[in-house]
Amino acid sequence: MRDALLEGMALASVLRDFLADSAPERVAPPLLRAHFEGRSVPDRVLCLGKAAPGLAAAARAVWPHVPGLLYGVPGRPGPPGFLDLRGDHPEPTPGNVRRTREVRDWLREGRGGLLALVSGGTSALLVAPRPPWTLREKAGLAARLLASGAPIRDVNAVRLALSEVKGGGLLKDLGGWPCATGIWSDVGPGQARLVGSGPTLPWRPAVSAGQVLRALGISAPRGLPAPSPAARRPRDRWFLLADGLFLRRLAADSLRARGLRVREVPVREGEGADVLAARLVSLAVAARGGGGPPRAWVGVGEATVDVGNHRGAGGRCSHLAAALALLLRETAPSARWSLAVLATDGMDGSGDGGAFTDDRHVPNPSALKGALVRRETASLWRGKGTFIPRGPTGNNLRDLWVLVVR
Template sequence: MIIGTGKASARMAEAVEAHYGPCDGLVITRNGYARPTQGIEIVQAPHPVPDAAGVAATSRLIDLVTGVSPDDLVVALISGGGSALLCAPSEGLTLDDKMAVNRALLASDAPIDEMNVVRKHLSRVKGGQLAAACHPAQLLTLLISDVPGDDPCHIASGPMVGEDSTAQAALNIIGTRGIALPSHIRRAIAEGSSVVSPDDPRLKNAETRIIAAPSHSIAAAAKLAEVAGLDVRNLGDALEGEARHLGEQQAQLALSLQSELGPNDRPILLLSGGECTVTWRGCGIGGPNAEYALSATITLNGQQGIHVLACDTDGVDGAAEVAGAYAGPDTLLVAHEAGHDPATSLAQNDAHSFFASVDGQIVTGPTLTNVNDFRAILISPIT
């Protein structure tokens, strides 16, 4: 039996059947990310805020694994995006409650691992609960990581692995991030959390493997760049923090490195990955990759020989159907001629609108994978 959830899950299901032929099962993917399969049913639901379609699909998934035997094999295909797509509110909570919490988390500056801790303690499937529902079958989980560090408990909020955080830890995150929640939601966390401990006997037949990760995308890009003769500097695949701050920092690094280049030196390519956050201050349309690129562009101030690219590998930066953005030395001049002020756009979290005005958006459509953010800064010598 095949089950799964996430932005890459339908493509993973397609690949499974390409090797093994028609299979029974069901996976839940983002709207527009479906793939043709032979036997596995593909159900689509919204992301990043869940709705009734996700709730209904999750209920069907739970029913599908209910009653499995020790002789059964369940293969779970899990990728980023599953936190929103796999939706089963805890007892006493409604879908509206879950949606309100999701919106509050997305609007806060909480990193993804903190968001997922809260989500787990408001769910009947996350934090190892779906894995427990598969007991006593043999369980093999194949993961595509979209989180810094590739910890399975953070990918799609860890439905197939045990969870060692406590309900109090979730409440502490809510308090630290200044998220106001009604008393019944707080009570559901404190009294109704049903996450499964890593040493729960229902997980003894579970095996987990990561088959793709952000480091793989960085390594592949580095290999191509080296063949092209570039001096590659890998800054890491697990960088976190405020998007605008990281954009400024890496732009300053680029300026410093360029100042040390001689006219005959190889161009430098800075590569990095990870998952930045955006603290919502304005009313614009933006995402962490576009905001990173805009902040870097402002810091570079039209410097010749430096180009910036930042994209989410799933093709969706924030809630917009835009993968990310590109900027070069002429970007600010084009923006000025179009009447767009970059500083105002940054202050309003309106990076997507800014890059749309300068023809700097990168639109891929669904990529059918999700290995976190990808950033590149190309630094050429000034001749």
């Protein structure tokens, strides 16, 4: 099995197994039971984001008779007994504004303590622009922020200023009822409260929205509203269900069980995909030789790609795969190796769901270089037939990559 993983297709299949093993409907039930042991059972459950159906299934498995509402992206159905709303992603639409009103009405009309299970994708789904800002103005500014490569904390500072529901805004619809928030995190360590812009978690940004925009040289179409942060409430609490570190450990343990020598590699927040590729290949080249089973490097994170004015089909995962493949061809031409990179939510930028390759099926250097320069890496892998199909997975724990070298 360990030598079989030097085939890119076999390695990609194993990564998809890791993704299935980390599905919220599998992972979350025992975590929910453990967290609520000795505590009152929630009276209602709200599940938000790309992982909402799986989180709803987990809650239903633990508390079969507790009513709930899920609001997610199109894809797999939710469990029986849950109100099921779907919105558009990644661009917020007027339909998302209407569905957000439905969520808020459901909260206002209900009674009892709430369990909110929040996952990535919630920011685009849960939309209530703060007057006089319009949806078009808010979405346009958010798109410019994301295109600038601004870190998520700065993006969220602007989102908070322009939204009635982010930064704990939904708590205003609960009256005095308590809220516990479980987080299925798609952000870096220590940032879990920012998932989905924290709709049930009051927080204050380290810098103001105006400071963020001035630092990036981005002009707003109108004046920014005065901050109106939600107040912290003593009976509320939050807890982490799973994050990228959980997925990285699961993948590393599984590879060790298959006989590989494994090293877990942290992805530095804001690190460029080309820089990460150079760091990984340097580690792999330095560790070659000495016999024994293949070595594997595994990581979870979101390396950045500056797309500039390019409008090609690509994303973080396909770009990282191409950068790794090019460096391996240039610096270790005699090595046996394979790599696979996938977006755990199934959507890698404007491309597919990820890519895989190995030393025997890698594109030629000129094709790799051209795709990297043009930001057309998804088209490159699609042409080779070594892409992971795009589509919602019901999960969202950042990007997962594995490099195997002998």
